[in-house]
Structure formats: C-alpha cells, structure tokens
Amino acid sequence: MSLSVAGVSVRFGNKNALLDVDLEVADHEVVAVLGPSGSGKSTLLRVVAGLQEPSSGTVRLDDVNVTRVPPHRRGVGLMFQDHVLFPHRDVAGNIRFGNSRADIGSLLGLVGLPDAGRRRVDTLSGGEQQRVALARALAPSPKLLMLDEPLGQLDRELRERLVVELRRLFVRLGTTVLAVTHDQREAFALADRVVVMTEGRIAQIGTPREIWEQPASEFVARFLGFTNIVDVDGGASTPWGAVPPAFAGERILVRPAGVLLTPTSGDAMGKVEVATFAGERVDILLAIPGAPPLKAHCPPATAPEPGDEVSVRLDPAQIVVLPRESPE
Numbered sequence: 001m002s003l004s005v006a007g008v009s010v011r012f013g014n015k016n017a018l019l020d021v022d023l024e025v026a027d028h029e030v031v032a033v034l035g036p037s038g039s040g041k042s043t044l045l046r047v048v049a050g051l052q053e054p055s056s057g058t059v060r061l062d063d064v065n066v067t068r069v070p071p072h073r074r075g076v077g078l079m080f081q082d083h084v085l086f087p088h089r090d091v092a093g094n095i096r097f098g099n100s101r102a103d104i105g106s107l108l109g110l111v112g113l114p115d116a117g118r119r120r121v122d123t124l125s126g127g128e129q130q131r132v133a134l135a136r137a138l139a140p141s142p143k144l145l146m147l148d149e150p151l152g153q154l155d156r157e158l159r160e161r162l163v164v165e166l167r168r169l170f171v172r173l174g175t176t177v178l179a180v181t182h183d184q185r186e187a188f189a190l191a192d193r194v195v196v197m198t199e200g201r202i203a204q205i206g207t208p209r210e211i212w213e214q215p216a217s218e219f220v221a222r223f224l225g226f227t228n229i230v231d232v233d234g235g236a237s238t239p240w241g242a243v244p245p246a247f248a249g250e251r252i253l254v255r256p257a258g259v260l261l262t263p264t265s266g267d268a269m270g271k272v273e274v275a276t277f278a279g280e281r282v283d284i285l286l287a288i289p290g291a292p293p294l295k296a297h298c299p300p301a302t303a304p305e306p307g308d309e310v311s312v313r314l315d316p317a318q319i320v321v322l323p324r325e326s327p328e
C-alpha cells in the first residue's frame with residue numbers, strides 16, 4: 001500500500017505539532033521517522049492511522065483520500081508505544097483479541113515464538129512481549145504497518161537483534177511500514193528511507209547513507225551526533241587547521257575519521273583530553289588552544305593516550321559542507 005501525506009498540519013492550541021508536512025511512501029517501502037522528543041513523530045503516525053484529525057492537509061492510501069475515514073476502515077496495523085497486552089490472557093488470546101480469524105500458529109512462527117500460544121503474557125520477557133504485540137499488529141494482515149518505538153523499552157543488545165529480525169520480516173511480508181523511533185541506529189538498520197523531523201517539520205528525507213553522508217543541515221548533523229562543526233574563514237583556515245580553498249567561507253563538518261593525528265608535522269597542536277575505547281576504534285577528544293574541542297577516531301593500535309601532545313591534520317575527503325540554516 002502506498003501512502004501520501006500532503007500539506008498536513010496539526011495545531012494544539014497555538015502550537016504546531018506538525019507544520020505543512022509532505023511525505024510519500026511507496027508500496028513495500030520501509031520508512032523510519034526519526035527525531036528528538038516532541039518533534040511531531042507520533043502525531044504524524046496518529047494522523048496516518050486516523051487517530052488524530054489534521055488541522056489541514058490530506059492523507060491518501062493507495063491514492064484514496066482517507067483524511068476523514070475512521071481508523072478501523074483504513075486497513076492499517078498499529079503497534080504503539082503504550083500498547084497494552086492483557087497480562088492474564090495467554091499469548092494466543094492476546095493476538096486473537098479483535099482479530100477472531102487470525103492464524104495464530106503462523107503469526108507466532110513469523111515473530112519467532114512458535115510454541116508460546118498457551119503462555120500467559122506476564123510470564124514472558126520484555127522482548128517476547130514486544131513480539132506478541134507485533135504479532136497482534138500483523139494479525140489483520142495490514143497493508144500498511146505503523147510502529148511507534150517498536151523496540152523502545154528493550155535493552156540495547158536485544159534491540160540490535162530484534163531490529164535485524166524485523167527488517168527481514170518486513171522484506172519477507174512485503175508490508176509497507178512507517179516506524180517511529182528516536183534511535184538513529186534503529187532507524188538506519190530498519191528502513192529503506194529515513195525522515196528526520198524537528199519542531200513539526202521534516203528536516204531531511206533520504207536513504208540512511210544519504211543522510212549520513214550529507215546531512216541537510218546543522219540540526220541533522222548534530223542530531224546524528226556530529227560535533228566537529230566550524231566556520232572556515234576567507235583564507236581557508238579553521239581553528240583546527242587549514243582546509244582546501246574550496247571550503248573558504250563555508251560552515252563545515254569534519255567527520256571524526258577525518259581528524260588525522262600524528263606525533264609531528266600537522267597544522268595544529270593539541271592535547272588528548274579523553275580517549276575512550278570503542279572496539280574497532282578509539283574515540284579521542286582533543287583540546288587545541290583557542291579552538292573548540294575536536295573529536296577524532298583512531299585505530300586502537302596507533303591511538304594516543306590522554307595527556308599526549310599530537311598534531312592534527314584534516315582530511316578533505318571527510319569534510320562536509322553544511323547548508324546555512326535559512327532565517328525564518
């Protein structure tokens with residue numbers, strides 16, 4: 001099922017929870033909506049589901065205008081953050097609730113709990129409960145499945161495992177999916193395309209790779225965790241050292257992998273403040289006199305230690321120009 005959201009705004013009092021949002025999701029596509037708390041992610045999902053009437057704009061499913069169609073007639077499946085399973089019913093009873101014709105056996109197989117039908121929900125782990133909630137959302141065979149923080153309550157290790165399973169399941173079922181998350185890794189792992197939201201607007205839409213490689217704004221770059229952001233002066237220098245003339249006058253992001261540290265011969269001298277072991281790399285925080293702190297990623301074998309003096313060179317291949325934010 002394809003989804004088209006056009007010019008949708010939602011006002012609560014004098015606050016816009018959504019402002020003129022346009023979004024196209026193709027049939028079979030998995031789209032993740034990512035953004036900080038309060039950016040309008042859940043409101044967007046609720047508008048598509050029919051649980052929130054927009055102040056203006058339209059929602060189309062397979063080219064049919066459903067803006068005024070009630071939720072149960074939209075043929076969409078929902079799994080919400082505050083999904084409540086009935087603790088005293090067994091798993092099968094939970095899935096069957098409201099879905100009397102559901103094929104419990106194959107749904108449980110799909111979510112990897114083939115033998116759990118008879119178990120009481122309150123004897124299941126958090127991850128197992130999440131799978132039951134997913135099976136319940138899949139029970140009516142929705143052509144569009146909407147998930148609000150599907151793995152939100154779970155610990156990191158379980159989330160990383162389940163996100164891979166979810167991705168495989170969606171590909172296998174061919175369901176169109178719109179999933180809300182505030183976790184960037186989850187969005188990137190789950191989705192064909194990611195929508196980044198801020199203050200009720202869409203800040204960027206793209207594949208995970210497009211968004212990672214070219215954040216559309218400083219907001220998106222910072223939301224992805226990049227902090228090496230600085231203005232280049234007219235002479236193509238920055239407080240962290242020189243950059244090629246093409247970057248003169250721009251605001252740039254230097255990826256931590258592009259901060260090259262050598263014992264000598266770089267542009268700027270800095271001191272290692274913090275070195276954090278992160279598996280395949282060491283995350284370094286550098287203090288350079290008169291400059292903002294600079295983050296670098298180093299291979300563990302050659303990483304300097306806290307207190308070491310190093311010189312810094314910026315790799316032009318790891319520099320991204322950030323568009324200037326347009327004044328409102």
Ligand SMILES: Nc1ncnc2c1ncn2[C@@H]1O[C@H](COP(=O)(O)OP(=O)(O)OP(=O)(O)O)[C@@H](O)[C@H]1O
Pocket residue numbers: 012016017035036037038039040041042043044182
């Ligand atoms: N029913 C409501 N009445 C008034 N304001 C609301 C209502 N629902 C949401 N809002 C406001 O609209 C804005 C967007 O909320 P929304 O729940 O869509 O954000 P979110 O991105 O999903 O946040 P979170 O990640 O915290 O769930 C917030 O400022 C919120 O306070």
